Amino acid sequence: MAHCFLWSKNFRNLLVAAVVGLYLGGIFGCGSHTDQAALILATTTSTYDSGLLDVLVPKFEKSSGYRVKVIAVGTGEALRMGQQGDADVLLVHAPEAEERFMAEGFGKTRKPVMHNDFVLLGPPTDPAGIKGEDAVGAIKKIAAAQSPFISRGDNSGTHKKELSLWAAAGIKPKGTWYIEAGQGMGECLRIAHEKNAYLLADRGTWLAFRKQFSLKLLVEGDPKLLNPYHVITVNPEVHPHVNGQGAEEFVQFITSPPIQQMIRQFGQAEYGESLFIPDALQP
Amino acid sequence: MKTELLEIVGLTLSVSGMATLIALALGLPLGVLLALGRFPGRGLLAAMVNTGMGLPPVVVGLVVAMLLWRSGPLGQWGLIYTPAAMVIAQVIIALPMVAGVSMAGIQQVDPMIPLQARALGASGWQTLWTLVKEARLSMLAAVMAAFGSVISEVGAVLMVGGNLKGQTRVLTTAILQETRMGRFETALTLAYVLLMFTFTINFFLTRLQQKGVRAAPLRWRR
Numbered sequence: 001m002a003h004c005f006l007w008s009k010n011f012r013n014l015l016v017a018a019v020v021g022l023y024l025g026g027i028f029g030c031g032s033h034t035d036q037a038a039l040i041l042a043t044t045t046s047t048y049d050s051g052l053l054d055v056l057v058p059k060f061e062k063s064s065g066y067r068v069k070v071i072a073v074g075t076g077e078a079l080r081m082g083q084q085g086d087a088d089v090l091l092v093h094a095p096e097a098e099e100r101f102m103a104e105g106f107g108k109t110r111k112p113v114m115h116n117d118f119v120l121l122g123p124p125t126d127p128a129g130i131k132g133e134d135a136v137g138a139i140k141k142i143a144a145a146q147s148p149f150i151s152r153g154d155n156s157g158t159h160k161k162e163l164s165l166w167a168a169a170g171i172k173p174k175g176t177w178y179i180e181a182g183q184g185m186g187e188c189l190r191i192a193h194e195k196n197a198y199l200l201a202d203r204g205t206w207l208a209f210r211k212q213f214s215l216k217l218l219v220e221g222d223p224k225l226l227n228p229y230h231v232i233t234v235n236p237e238v239h240p241h242v243n244g245q246g247a248e249e250f251v252q253f254i255t256s257p258p259i260q261q262m263i264r265q266f267g268q269a270e271y272g273e274s275l276f277i278p279d280a281l282q283p
Numbered sequence: 284m285k286t287e288l289l290e291i292v293g294l295t296l297s298v299s300g301m302a303t304l305i306a307l308a309l310g311l312p313l314g315v316l317l318a319l320g321r322f323p324g325r326g327l328l329a330a331m332v333n334t335g336m337g338l339p340p341v342v343v344g345l346v347v348a349m350l351l352w353r354s355g356p357l358g359q360w361g362l363i364y365t366p367a368a369m370v371i372a373q374v375i376i377a378l379p380m381v382a383g384v385s386m387a388g389i390q391q392v393d394p395m396i397p398l399q400a401r402a403l404g405a406s407g408w409q410t411l412w413t414l415v416k417e418a419r420l421s422m423l424a425a426v427m428a429a430f431g432s433v434i435s436e437v438g439a440v441l442m443v444g445g446n447l448k449g450q451t452r453v454l455t456t457a458i459l460q461e462t463r464m465g466r467f468e469t470a471l472t473l474a475y476v477l478l479m480f481t482f483t484i485n486f487f488l489t490r491l492q493q494k495g496v497r498a499a500p501l502r503w504r505r
Contacts, residue, residue: 154463
């Protein structure tokens, strides 16, 4: 047994080298493994958090053969990723910024996919008395009462919508009552709940979280609160390395009748209402 | 932007500095106790301290946040989304680091030194002080490790602080947010400021530490 190979130092060294080699190979092998079939989809945290993409993306991967990497970031960063060619296709909801993105030539195709809407939430006691107002009237009252208001403050689609409401009201929100959180929708709902504050939220996130928090839905249904989502392919003429083919296929996929039907049904079982209303099939 | 940056830097330094000080006040005695004490459960406590040195900040953030939420057991303190909550979370991150590094440092002191001190007529406290002085290199390493880890963590301060502008926004959470917003230049500037601070502070602490070094420089001979 003394000279058994299994116990020799050489064998042990070999074993260590093999393990280290396998480990490093595993790390770098996966990291640098690029194949043509990858498609990077940059989208917003609110879309991602809704869980819709968890349903749609595997279907697309199966039918198209592409491997989709979903990167969930703010709309600002998603558009920036498209601008720099770091993403192939975008699913975003900030119409004005999107139109600028298209006008500057960074996008190739842009199509409506679906919409949901924003709602104004607040403490159940509604200290500023905004219930029954329209969106602009409501935030005017909040500002007049100096009731705490949580702003996303992160350049996201939701934040941009909020800023457009303040602009429509002719108010520059400022003061200790106006709190800029700089975080995602779920975190901001939590902060508003903790601080008894008002906030603007997308309906999907609100439906997902409403059981957890004491906030109340106070204003809804105003056309100003609509939240349209568009899919945009990054222009391969600007960034030749992007997966333009895959991006166009994704656009066709997500605007196709069966997928639009799936979008309408998404969330109905869990929340009793649709989280998103499909838009691609309307004339 | 300039006053905002100053505000962010000021809050970063005061939160992380305060957390490091509190962690030192609690962690150094704990480290000494673990190094020199003999009591039941010491091995378990030492293992817990060493595990705690790798505690993920997001886990600390989650637990502290759940405690401090209005629905949590400490909710009536009203500390969630305040700098105080951030200090609490960072103390929990830094404490095991201080205790662990100082424990290891004291254990590395030549066992002859306390014996000699005793032989020279030192009291118990004087012997202890001699030991701590001998271990000062590791003590300063503990300060650097603790401060370096809390000033650069983002998970805990984001969760318990909330990254509220002008209230609880610190350098790391600001970097995260600027990145999310696609403003990489601002993010990089903030990252540069953060690195400059950690470097400057570590530079002075290292100078202080190396002043006490008496070992002869190593010379290679063939």
